[in-house]
Amino acid sequence: MLEALLSAATPFNLMLALIGVVLGTIIGALPGLSATMAVAVLVPFTFTMDPASGLIALGAVYTGAIYGGAYAAILVNTPGTPAAIATALDGFPMAKRGDGDLAVTISCFASAFGGLVGALALLIVAPPLATIALKFGPVEYFWLAIFGLSLIAVLSKGATLKGLIGGFLGLGLSTIGSAVVGGDVRYTFGNPVLLGGIHIIPALIGLYCVPVLLNMVATQDPHIERAATGRGTRVGEALTLMWRSKFNLVRSSVVGTVVGILPAAGGAVAGLVAYSEARRTSKHKDQFGKGAVDGVIASESANSATVGGGFVPTLVLGIPGTPPDAIILGALMVQGIRVGPQLFVEQASTVYTFIFGLLFATVLMIPVGLLIGRTAFRAISSIPKAVLAPSIGVLIMIGAFAVEQNPTHVVMMVALGAFAWILLKFGFEASPIVLGLILGPIAEQGFVQGYLIGNAGGNIWGEFFGRPISLAIIAFTLLTLLWPLWSDRKTRMRLKGAPE
Amino acid sequence: MTRFMHRDIAAALGLLIVGAYALWEAREMSVFGAIFPQLAGAGMVLGAILLALRAAIWIPDVPQNDGAILRPLLMLAALASWAVLLPILGFVPTSLIGAGACMLIAQQDPLPLRTRALHFAGLATLVVSVAFLFGYLLNVRLP
Amino acid sequence: MKTLNRRQFGQTLIATGAAASMPGIVRAQSFPSRAINYIIPFNPGGESDVTARFQQPFFEQITGQSVVIQSKPGAGGATAWAQLNGFEPDGHTIMNTIVPHTVLQPAMKDVGYQTADINNVFFFHYTPDAVVVNVDSPYQTLQDLIDDAKANPGSVTFGGSGTNTANHLASEIFADMTDTITTYIPFKGSAPAMTAVLGGQIAAAMSYTTQGVKAGEQVRTLAVATEERVAALPDAPTFKELGFDHVGGAYRGVAVPAGTPTEIQQNLSDILQQINANPEFQAQMTAAGYEVIDVPLGDIPAFIEERKTAYGPAIDRLKSA
Incomplete structure (x- = not known):
């Protein structure tokens, strides 16, 4: 262990961690460039390094990219990576009212904390934790997706019907393309690009960013409030706020670690589940969606914790926890490292050096994130709209194109953007649509696979309602949906009973 | 206010069409492939009906502020042509034109020519550096 | 057909030995003249991606040009294959293909391409x-x-x-x-x-x-489903040992857009065959559980026909299901 710690702390490895975090943060901040792509681009460079250093570089880029997604989410309302969807829900309202600097700083600390929790889990309890990945079968994923979808009802307070409709629209969009189960070619209009379905990244850019861009030019108001001068990065304020919601921070990091372990879930689900839980247990539910600090903390700590969590099944079982992990796993195979339960014994020095490197990278993220975040905030809040709007235009065009180097994705992005903008005029928000789009496939595959397995075993009901983890998720879903009703009633009763 | 009511009816109508189309197409799918398309289609149709019913009996008292409509539409047109021209003209030329157009659309007050030129120079730098970053460092084959 | 592969394999070794000694003849007209774009229709980390990354350094070593691996996943590969013939047919864009996928998909649904639309130049292994x-x-x-x-x-x-x-x-x-x-x-x-x-x-x-x-x-x-036991899984019996005549899997090849000149197709086929002959490459592939085979350009039509016949009954059953 100590040896591994020392070999992770060599100047070369620390430099790799630093460069990786900086590169990752910048790549993650650009809309359209996801952590997956950042890692994929870097893989060939790591072949010349020894395995531990290569892994440290990849892990650092990955950590940075997941965090970098927060900037675009907070400052432009465009989750740069799907993991930052829940960050935008409260981050952008914060930026709008002039707290963009605070939101960026808080997201940095929350990410670092979540990242540390995830990496420590990987360091200390990886082998037993990995079994969680195996406990989640198709049915559990189905219920997890339903739990995520229940967030629609919670998010769209006051416009529940429109929120639900948005969710169904998203579900409909998610069925476009060739079906994993059944093999049907659905709603593609003969377009080969649609055969692969609506790619999530151009969709995110279109649904979130294009309406922002169009509304930006509609008024003369500044895009986001400028910061009052002389406030710096508001580190003290951020730390005080974080201390106040320490339970939220720890809970969200644990949620992120566990969801990261689940191979079919990923950062977006982690952020949303943590957000939902933060909202349910908060004393100020009505603040969520309007710029609640707790929302940003929950989402960012959870999505960063998925990095360490995702490595758990990747290294222990050879099952990639997240899409970037799949690439890292491929890189390991090319380097001749056989992952699996024996890895922690046979390749202990490589593995522990890597984990310590990941921890260092996460710590390095704090100064890097604060510095880049401050620059990004200053730039976006001070650039005149006449420059900001076209700059965002350039970035979303290249972002949508770069995902798969396909011009059709750019057209799809603009079309979805126009769709979202029109829907916004009719009072429909983008978030329920995105939830449907992301969670739809998880729910569909889980449902059909669970049904087929249940049918083969002759017990479909038992398959869906007879498994302990499923029941726990169902209970949480009901709690999330019913809790607001109950607490509303309680408040009303208290008001009635209280003397005027 | 009545406009807002009509708006929901219009939305319901559009939704009904999309939902009905989804259901219609789902007829030919295999049993398992059709479950979620049918669910989504049925949800949309049901939502459309509820939305229309609600709009008929209940008029919300929130006036809707639309803001200007011309600039966003122009912006949308600029983005759409940008997307369509991208593979034809190549990334750098299209982006220079597109960014220039967006700049003119986003400009609310008359600015001195010098400032505009400076703004455009800044954008051109951004386009070129983005093209360099993606094209050379990230191995993205730009059109 | 398996025996054909085995026999071919031997021939290949001889052929590539000759080819290696006469590189100028093999790569006429200085192909490739710039970086090769190698499109993988699947997610990074999968078998297609991993084997392409195994090939990459050898390809670069033989040709002196870099190979850029690009992933365009979707619809079990169909998205990319349906777009294959839209790329520039100069041999610098190549795409990974899989049989039976490219036989099965068009037979079952309208996926935007036909089996005959895929111009394979070489099949390099099967999983x-x-x-x-x-x-x-x-x-x-x-x-x-x-x-x-x-x-x-x-x-x-x-x-x-x-x-x-x-x-x-x-x-x-x-x-x-x-x-x-x-x-x-x-x-x-x-x-x-x-x-x-x-x-x-x-x-x-x-x-x-x-x-x-x-x-x-x-x-x-x-x-x-191999002829002989797989080196990486010595304890696993073959179907043949158990009395079932089944040998096969996912045959991975490389295809080019329609209209690519025949000499360039032949050049690519030769380069890929040369990679296959490299013992270092073979060792990497075998250790991971892949079976290296050679199906060069000239043998592709017969190979596809043979596979189509083999899959026929199963495809009919799937269709009637």
Whole structure:
């Protein structure tokens, strides 16, 4: 262990961690460039390094990219990576009212904390934790997706019907393309690009960013409030706020670690589940969606914790926890490292050096994130709209194109953007649509696979309602949906009973 | 206010069409492939009906502020042509034109020519550096 | 056809030996003249991606040009294959292809391309089918599994990657040759199917040897679809040993857009054959569970026809299902 710690702390490895975090943060901040792509681009460079250093570089880029997604989410309302969807829900309202600097700083600390929790889990309890990945079968994923979808009802307070409709629209969009189960070619209009379905990244850019861009030019108001001068990065304020919601921070990091372990879930689900839980247990539910600090903390700590969590099944079982992990796993195979339960014994020095490197990278993220975040905030809040709007235009065009180097994705992005903008005029928000789009496939595959397995075993009901983890998720879903009703009633009763 | 009511009816109508189309197409799918398309289609149709019913009996008292409509539409047109021209003209030329157009659309007050030129120079730098970053460092084959 | 491969393999060694000594003749007209774009129609980290990355350094070493691996996943590969012929036909854009996918997909649904639209220049390996169960599974041998499936028709669940894929076809072929009824459960890729095996949600995976190798001691491979036992899985019997005539899997090749000049196609075929002949490359492939084969340009039409015939009955069954 100590040896591994020392070999992770060599100047070369620390430099790799630093460069990786900086590169990752910048790549993650650009809309359209996801952590997956950042890692994929870097893989060939790591072949010349020894395995531990290569892994440290990849892990650092990955950590940075997941965090970098927060900037675009907070400052432009465009989750740069799907993991930052829940960050935008409260981050952008914060930026709008002039707290963009605070939101960026808080997201940095929350990410670092979540990242540390995830990496420590990987360091200390990886082998037993990995079994969680195996406990989640198709049915559990189905219920997890339903739990995520229940967030629609919670998010769209006051416009529940429109929120639900948005969710169904998203579900409909998610069925476009060739079906994993059944093999049907659905709603593609003969377009080969649609055969692969609506790619999530151009969709995110279109649904979130294009309406922002169009509304930006509609008024003369500044895009986001400028910061009052002389406030710096508001580190003290951020730390005080974080201390106040320490339970939220720890809970969200644990949620992120566990969801990261689940191979079919990923950062977006982690952020949303943590957000939902933060909202349910908060004393100020009505603040969520309007710029609640707790929302940003929950989402960012959870999505960063998925990095360490995702490595758990990747290294222990050879099952990639997240899409970037799949690439890292491929890189390991090319380097001749056989992952699996024996890895922690046979390749202990490589593995522990890597984990310590990941921890260092996460710590390095704090100064890097604060510095880049401050620059990004200053730039976006001070650039005149006449420059900001076209700059965002350039970035979303290249972002949508770069995902798969396909011009059709750019057209799809603009079309979805126009769709979202029109829907916004009719009072429909983008978030329920995105939830449907992301969670739809998880729910569909889980449902059909669970049904087929249940049918083969002759017990479909038992398959869906007879498994302990499923029941726990169902209970949480009901709690999330019913809790607001109950607490509303309680408040009303208290008001009635209280003397005027 | 009545406009807002009509708006929901219009939305319901559009939704009904999309939902009905989804259901219609789902007829030919295999049993398992059709479950979620049918669910989504049925949800949309049901939502459309509820939305229309609600709009008929209940008029919300929130006036809707639309803001200007011309600039966003122009912006949308600029983005759409940008997307369509991208593979034809190549990334750098299209982006220079597109960014220039967006700049003119986003400009609310008359600015001195010098400032505009400076703004455009800044954008051109951004386009070129983005093209360099993606094209050379990230191995993205730009059109 | 397997024997054909074996024989060819020997010939290839001789041919590539000759080719290596006369590089100028093999690569006439200085092809490739710039970086090669190697499109993988699947997610990074999968078998297609991994084997392409195995090829990459050797390709660069032989040609002196860099190879850029680009992933365009979607619809089990169909998205990319449907776009193949839209790329510039100069040999600098090449695409990974898989048989049976490119035979099965157009036969089952309208996926935007036909089998004949794919201009393969070389098939470089196949990933053999394998039946994999959890190490704690009650099935010690393939016969245990078959007995259970016969006693309880439909109750044995086979997980695999997607619908109308190599795994799906293999599970049909398996049901056909063992005269059993099993339930096929499609997953989004071979890795999630293996996860379900490890988690005990499904009885077995109709997967690949590579997955059996990757999962190591957590699983038991009951049978592999090769001529002889796979070096990386010495304990797993072949279907032939067990009395079933089944050899095959996912045959991976490289295709070019329609209209690519024949000399360039031949050049590519030669380069890929040269890579296949490299012992270092072969060692990497074999260790991971892949079977290296050579199907050069001239043999492609016969190879595709032979495969089509082999898949015919199973495809008919899938269609009628």
